[in-house]
Amino acid sequence: MNSLDPFLIILQGLLRGAGITAVVTFSALALGLALGFALSLFRQFSPSKLLHGLIDVYVEFFRNIPALSHLFILYFGLASLGFRLSSMGAAILGLGLIGAAVTCDIFRSGFKSLSPGQTEAALATGFTPLQTIFTILTPQAMRIALPSLGNFAVQLLKDTSVVSAIAAPEIMFYARSMVTSSFQTTLIYATAAGLYLVMSLPLMQAVRMLEIRYGRVK
Amino acid sequence: MTALLSVTGLRKSYGSVEVLKGIDFEVKAGEKIALIGPSGSGKSTCLRCMNFLEKPSAGDIRLDGERVGVRPGGRGDSERIMSDRQLAPQRAQMGMVFQLFHLWPHLSVLENVAIAARKVRRLSAVEARDLAMEMLAKVHMSHRASASPLELSGGQQQRVAIARALSQKPKLMLFDEPTSALDPELVHEVLKVIEELAAEGRTMLLVTHEIAFARDVADRVMFLDGGVIVEEGLARDVITTPREPRTQAFLKQIRH
Numbered sequence A: 001m002n003s004l005d006p007f008l009i010i011l012q013g014l015l016r017g018a019g020i021t022a023v024v025t026f027s028a029l030a031l032g033l034a035l036g037f038a039l040s041l042f043r044q045f046s047p048s049k050l051l052h053g054l055i056d057v058y059v060e061f062f063r064n065i066p067a068l069s070h071l072f073i074l075y076f077g078l079a080s081l082g083f084r085l086s087s088m089g090a091a092i093l094g095l096g097l098i099g100a101a102v103t104c105d106i107f108r109s110g111f112k113s114l115s116p117g118q119t120e121a122a123l124a125t126g127f128t129p130l131q132t133i134f135t136i137l138t139p140q141a142m143r144i145a146l147p148s149l150g151n152f153a154v155q156l157l158k159d160t161s162v163v164s165a166i167a168a169p170e171i172m173f174y175a176r177s178m179v180t181s182s183f184q185t186t187l188i189y190a191t192a193a194g195l196y197l198v199m200s201l202p203l204m205q206a207v208r209m210l211e212i213r214y215g216r217v218k
Numbered sequence B: 001m002t003a004l005l006s007v008t009g010l011r012k013s014y015g016s017v018e019v020l021k022g023i024d025f026e027v028k029a030g031e032k033i034a035l036i037g038p039s040g041s042g043k044s045t046c047l048r049c050m051n052f053l054e055k056p057s058a059g060d061i062r063l064d065g066e067r068v069g070v071r072p073g074g075r076g077d078s079e080r081i082m083s084d085r086q087l088a089p090q091r092a093q094m095g096m097v098f099q100l101f102h103l104w105p106h107l108s109v110l111e112n113v114a115i116a117a118r119k120v121r122r123l124s125a126v127e128a129r130d131l132a133m134e135m136l137a138k139v140h141m142s143h144r145a146s147a148s149p150l151e152l153s154g155g156q157q158q159r160v161a162i163a164r165a166l167s168q169k170p171k172l173m174l175f176d177e178p179t180s181a182l183d184p185e186l187v188h189e190v191l192k193v194i195e196e197l198a199a200e201g202r203t204m205l206l207v208t209h210e211i212a213f214a215r216d217v218a219d220r221v222m223f224l225d226g227g228v229i230v231e232e233g234l235a236r237d238v239i240t241t242p243r244e245p246r247t248q249a250f251l252k253q254i255r256h
Helices: A005-045 A049-063 A067-080 A087-112 A116-125 A129-166 A171-182 A185-214 B043-050 B084-091 B109-119 B125-138 B154-166 B184-199 B211-217 B235-240 B245-255
Strands: B005-014 B017-027 B032-036 B058-063 B094-097 B172-176 B204-207 B220-225 B228-234
Touching: A005 A049, A005 A087, A005 A129, A005 A171, A005 A185, A049 A087, A067 A087, A067 A129, A087 A129, A116 A129, A116 B084, A116 B094, A116 B154, A129 A171, A129 A185, A129 B084, A129 B109, A171 A185, B005 B043, B017 B043, B017 B228, B032 B043, B032 B211, B043 B058, B043 B172, B043 B204, B094 B154, B109 B125, B109 B154, B125 B154, B125 B184, B154 B184, B184 B204, B184 B211, B211 B235, B211 B245, B220 B235, B220 B245, B228 B235, B228 B245
Parallel strands: B032 B204, B032 B220, B094 B172, B172 B204
Antiparallel strands: B005 B017, B005 B058, B220 B228
């Protein structure tokens, strides 16, 4: 018997969860970015004070309550009301909705850092407000937001570990179940940690390449 | 001949502070008019009211006979200030040059000048590019077409900003202290470009502190102080032999 065998068995076991971790990360990332960007546009450019208030409530609600509470509400709470979400569905929705609150703030601070002169010059040129937002302001805000968005994506990858609490079969879900049956606590959790590192490093690298490609506006 | 731009009863208040207290003037096609006056006199506000970057509190601004920024009220409705979306086609007819240039740093010099032609005037990519190159040639910036605005000196940025405004094919050019933010040695290159445009017979309204330039290039000068036009007349007359004591004091002070 090879001494590496226990490690390989553990790795194989955990890899079953890696796919789910990736799916939950990217789905929640897509939902969080799309919804967060939309919210930031309404928060920043809509004249409606009511809408501003609603978005602020949304952001505070999702940012200031632990992810686990949201996941339990979506998974167990809604189920008790008759809306049964799959554990994957609840995981993606939960992390996506929380992510939207985070990215809304990131996009907004990007928009807020632009000088009012950028908008004035666009309007004076004959751009409509929508043209101004999408051709002049958004590309600049995106560049400013990019590093923070990269951090958010990596944070999200790590945070997917909490969805094991609602039985989404990702890396930590398998890690825990293997620990209870084999008691190789250190090796199993260390392997899981290594797996997260292997997944987050390329993600960070991808963000870095985007930053180089689009260069921050000084 | 009717005026290209006519302004009557223009007023602007911020809260209880009235910065424009009833301004009336006309600009004929091809005329160059300089607005001078001490800081805080309301000259920039006045200029910014022309394209409704500042919304006037009262008054009537007409460009080529068309009421700017206000929709006529019909059948008992009162007049309504236009939204930014409704204002866009009117603003497109006026090219504006800002004190701080406000080029768009995520676009190249060429794109800064071409984008309005693409998005507002709906020209094809090739037509917009050709137009942009033509405008950049006018401001002597063709050689930096592919540069980023961030790589340019202030004077170069301002010349590109002028090209951007020209690309709108505007009926009227508005200059808001175009050289005030420039290092002294860069002022000349921008003034030279403006002078060349003046020589083409363009209609211009220019807020400036460059008194000698106003005297040499403008047809008429308006001296604003305290939110009213104190004195108005032929550029040479107002600047060399002002009638009003306030104009005399202002001109004496800046010549010190």
